[in-house]
Structures are given as C-alpha cells and as structure tokens.
Amino acid sequence: MSTRKASVAQSDASPAAPDVVQQLLAERRELKVANERMRLELDEARSARTKPDRRLGLLEDENRRLRQELAATRAEHEVLLEGLARAVEGLERASG
8 A cells, every 4th residue: 555655646746846847947047048138238238338327226236136036046946856856765765
C-alpha cells in the first residue's frame, strides 16, 4: 500500500515541479531582459543629457526595483530547487 502512495505522490509532484521551475526560469529571463533595458535606457539618458532628466530618477528606481525582484525570484528559485531535491530524495528512499 505504501508503494502505491509513493507512486501516486511521485506522479502528482513530478509534473508540477518542472512547471514551477520553468515558470520561474521564464520569469527570471523576463526580469533580466527588463533590467537590461532599464540599464541601457539609464546609460543613454546619462550620456545624452545636457540638463537633468526627470526620467533619470524614475529609471534608477525602476532598475533598483527590478534588481530586488530578480534577487527575490532567484531566492525563491533556490528554495524550490532545494525542496524539489528533498522530495526526490524522499521518494528515492521510500521506493528504495
């Protein structure tokens, strides 16, 4: 009976885990792209300005926010990977 529960748990956990990881990876890529765009706009604004540009502060704030969001997403990704590794180890121990 415990073997059946382990196989049901594995079939339930396996499809969801890659989806979550893939979603996090896609979100991470999007954030990296957005961060790079903001950085390029910021560099362009700095080099082309003759007088202080109002947008510069907004771009810096946006860049800072995106960096924080990227860091949080990376941390969440690490936690999920660790949990996934523990789940796989538990399933291997249960079936082994």
